Amino acid sequence: MDEIQDIEGLTRRALQAISRIDTLRDLTKLKNDNLGSTSWLAKYSASIKILSQEKKPIIGKAVSEARRKILEACQDRDLALRLNAQNEQFTRETLDITALPTRIFPGARHxxxxxxxxxxxxxxxxxxxxxxxxxxxxxxxxxxxxxxxxxxxxxxxxxxxxxxxxxxxxxxxxxxxxxxxxxxxxxxxxxxxxxxxxxxxxxxxxxxxxxxxxxxxxxxxxxxxxxxxxxxxxxxxxxxxxxxxxxxxxxxxxxxxxxxxxxxxxxxxxxxxxxxxxxxxxxxxxxxxxxxxxxxxxxxxxxxxxxxxxxxxxxxxxxxxxxxxxxxxxxxxxxx
Incomplete structure (x- = not known):
């Protein structure tokens, strides 16, 4: 069916885009574009009720599977981005206890x-x-x-x-x-x-x-x-x-x-x-x-x-x- 091919193609493009996301803000936007109330998945879900009795379960299953894959990919990417940010913070804030102290500029009494x-x-x-x-x-x-x-x-x-x-x-x-x-x-x-x-x-x-x-x-x-x-x-x-x-x-x-x-x-x-x-x-x-x-x-x-x-x-x-x-x-x- 053409609808199944379209759903699978859009799903692949969404998963590829999710894998390339570098920031949590961009991930949130991409998630809304694919799973939000005005997303392409929402439009396919809304169209199921006007399909024939034969197509309804097929298209419904494809939409549910696409939603599951995209949602899992977003969750995995969100976790990876948060871990990367945490590791970068640890790297920035790492203290070298063997390093010599930097010069401290003293103040002065009144x-x-x-x-x-x-x-x-x-x-x-x-x-x-x-x-x-x-x-x-x-x-x-x-x-x-x-x-x-x-x-x-x-x-x-x-x-x-x-x-x-x-x-x-x-x-x-x-x-x-x-x-x-x-x-x-x-x-x-x-x-x-x-x-x-x-x-x-x-x-x-x-x-x-x-x-x-x-x-x-x-x-x-x-x-x-x-x-x-x-x-x-x-x-x-x-x-x-x-x-x-x-x-x-x-x-x-x-x-x-x-x-x-x-x-x-x-x-x-x-x-x-x-x-x-x-x-x-x-x-x-x-x-x-x-x-x-x-x-x-x-x-x-x-x-x-x-x-x-x-x-x-x-x-x-x-x-x-x-x-x-x-x-x-x-x-x-x-x-x-």
């Missing part, structure tokens, strides 16, 4: 932490100790013990971040000076110490301010300490950080915890000056509250922000670049 360690090393090499304290501090240590009275503007909630409940008198420290007080109370004299860490202010984030920044403070308490010792220490640190050509000047100022007090500025050309930090001889009231014999001991203290120091070293114009975590900023400090 430049603020690098600078912090550099400054701490400066003081450690001179015999100073590094002291630390909590970021959540008591209001008394943050203000009262530093001779900052109850009506000082810095104690307003617009400047300081207080913890709840307010009655607990706890806050996020606004400077690292409480660490110095803790060191005075817990260590024997003479004392030469430096502390560094995060401090918190109710400041907006802009080119020159950030609500969370890093501060470094130094404290000396010994016999016969003078402003000359303070000035020499700050000058040595400035040359260490900025180079021998840096210019340093001190301007009289007022801080409740030092007397006399000054601000120190730095400049590369002696014309354009940048405010760097504050300093002074420790106020005798502060020493007394820490239990220090003010008749025989005096001291000096100084402090500055690490972000502003980093800005001056690398001529950075916007403090936001330091804190926003842009990878392009970190790359210039060694992150690859």
């Amino acid at each position: 430049p603020i932490h690098v600078l912090q360690d550099k400054i701490l090393d400066f003081f450690l090499m001179r015999g100073w100790s590094v002291v630390e304290g909590p970021e959540l501090e008591s209001e008394w240590l943050n203000f009262d013990a530093l001779n900052i009275g109850p009506f000082h503007p810095a104690r307003e909630e617009s400047d300081t971040i207080f913890a709840e409940p307010r009655s607990a008198s706890m806050l996020l420290r606004t400077h690292t000076s409480p660490v110095q007080l803790r060191a005075l109370v817990s260590n024997p004299l003479p004392l030469y110490c430096v502390s560094s860490g995060k401090v918190f202010r109710s400041d907006p984030l802009d080119a020159t301010h950030t609500p969370v920044f890093h501060q470094l403070e130094g404290l000396v308490c010994d016999r016969n300490i003078t402003l000359g010792h303070l000035k020499g220490t700050v000058e040595d640190l400035a040359r260490y950080l900025f180079g021998a050509e840096v210019n340093l000047r001190m301007r009289c100022n007022y801080f409740p915890f030092t007397e006399p007090s000054a601000e120190f500025d730095i400049s590369r050309d002696g014309i354009d000056w940048t405010e760097w930090g504050g300093c002074g001889l420790v106020n005798s009231k502060v020493l007394s509250m820490a239990g220090v014999d003010t008749v025989h001991y005096t001291g000096f203290a100084f402090g500055f922000g690490l972000e502003r120091t980093l800005q001056f070293i690398h001529s950075l114009s916007d403090m936001r670049d330091i804190v926003e975590g842009d990878i392009r900023f970190s790359q210039q400090f060694g992150l690859k």
Whole structure:
């Protein structure tokens, strides 16, 4: 019969095409073309009902046999393609445990932490100790013990971040000076110490301010300490950080915890000056509250922000670049 020959010929072509298929997507399409609702087999199946009683079983058997052969061929090819894909994946992902490791490009620490360690090393090499304290501090240590009275503007909630409940008198420290007080109370004299860490202010984030920044403070308490010792220490640190050509000047100022007090500025050309930090001889009231014999001991203290120091070293114009975590900023400090 012509119909039988047609079915057998179409079946052979389908089987040949299936054997040449390379992808699962193409196999799915070919399967639909031969076994789907609009395929040639579907048309032959639909035509059986109009055939004579003699042809119906013959054509029906041929259609069923063709469907079985094509379906089995598709299943076999599907399995083979999946196994090939799995083997290729295994080949790609095979690990040679005897191979030497490829080069790993290291990242870099944040430049603020690098600078912090550099400054701490400066003081450690001179015999100073590094002291630390909590970021959540008591209001008394943050203000009262530093001779900052109850009506000082810095104690307003617009400047300081207080913890709840307010009655607990706890806050996020606004400077690292409480660490110095803790060191005075817990260590024997003479004392030469430096502390560094995060401090918190109710400041907006802009080119020159950030609500969370890093501060470094130094404290000396010994016999016969003078402003000359303070000035020499700050000058040595400035040359260490900025180079021998840096210019340093001190301007009289007022801080409740030092007397006399000054601000120190730095400049590369002696014309354009940048405010760097504050300093002074420790106020005798502060020493007394820490239990220090003010008749025989005096001291000096100084402090500055690490972000502003980093800005001056690398001529950075916007403090936001330091804190926003842009990878392009970190790359210039060694992150690859």
